[in-house]
Amino acid sequence: MKRLINYLKKHKYVRSFRLRIFALIVLISLCSGVIMRRGILDSYLDKAIKARTSEVVNQMKIVGNHLIAYHYLQDTASDVINAELAQLSTLYDGRILIIDPNFKIVKDTYEISTGKTMIAKEVIQCFLGETISNHDNTNCYIEIAVPITQLDEDGTVQVLGVVLTSVSTDGIITNYSNLNRQSWIIEILMIILMIGVAFVVSAVIVRPFDQVTRAINGVVSFEDENPVVSDYLETEEIVDAFNQLRSRLKVLDDSRQEFVNNVSHELKTPITSIKVLADSLNSQEDVPLDVYREFMQDITEEIDRENSIITDLLALVRMDKGAAGLNIENRNMNDLMELIVKRLGPIARKNEVDLILESKRSVMADVDEVKITLALTNLVENGIKYNKHPGWVKVVLDADHQFMTVEITDSGIGIPESEIDHIFERFYRVDKSHSREIGGTGLGLAITRKTILLHRGSIRVNSVVGEGTTFLVKLPLSYIV
């Protein structure tokens, strides 16, 4: 049984929502049909038996009156009564016994038991004034005992005898059987009809899902730019979620495409320069040594550039693996910042930029030293690179009980407001030609932001064109996995 259920569960069609609805409707209509049929038939049988009983009881009461009027209990010779009893016996397809107070059967319409004594429970109860009726379902008859009563002068009811009647229920049973047969036919027709209805209803119910599936299939390849529209309230949420997913995928797909384009472009540029330089050296004969050296110097710079792009890209790709790639250790951030500023000192001096570090307190934090150094170096280096000459960059390190902050402010060229949202994108540079001259790849801020987010920190930027820029980095002192 368990195996059968498991097999059914796995089977494609049993898992079908539509089939289940179809089966449910058929089952409900089948059960309700059977219950209704049984209810109607049982109620018919009950009512018919009661009606027949009450009819016979009334008839026998009339007979009782006739029996008294003709003194039949004393003398059974009355032709009128005998004819009446015979007629009723035939009418009800049954037997009528007249019993006197001595429990003697004075008349049996079957003429079998006349003269015999009948002491039955029903007869005794009947002599006490009760009308008794019993339905024998197995032998298909109703037994009815009616007292023959007379009102005395003092107003008391006297039971003079009993009319015991057995009435056949064959007629009722035949009607019941006919009705049963007819109801079977109706039920079978109903089942056929309900199968049709269930088929249509199940198709209508799953139509919204079919519509969604068709629509999703139609747009899944981004060929159809229009969002899917739900005609049905029930599938509106699915459709909304799908549309959101689709636009998110579209954004991801666009950014992936753009990234690939940028990577190939950025990687090709230094190679093209190297080729041009090498070709021009090759095409000249007897190149003077200083020209040769100059060209080789340019080629080395291009190779360095290519190398730094590849290094940055690898750093980004490694960070895509998430926080698992972090090597977290508790570090003295004052020492770390001092080292960064010291390392960048020569570039700052070369660019005539004053580099100031202000440590407001001693700060210890859980960081990946290598990655966070790279991220903060890029911010300070940007401050130096995109600055005026002369200019200044101020780095302020501070902390509270939960977070440390590094504020890097420069007196530089600033970033236009419209560009601020883009500077963290990969390969994005505000002034392409200027940046190229400076030598940036446009990956620095993307790496910085990713590193900070992996440390569960945040980065904000404020800038005024021509006045300067402030980057504010906030990092938790304790790294929670």
Ligand SMILES: Nc1ncnc2c1ncn2[C@@H]1O[C@H](COP(=O)(O)OP(=O)(O)OP(=O)(O)O)[C@@H](O)[C@H]1O
């Ligand atoms: N402090 C700043 N002032 C003005 N512009 C800035 C500043 N920092 C960044 N930018 C702008 O944002 C762009 C992106 O910076 P990012 O650090 O990502 O790249 P990069 O410095 O050009 O190259 P890389 O850092 O990869 O060597 C820069 O090209 C520059 O146009």
Ligand SMILES: [Mg+2]
């Ligand atoms: Mg940079």
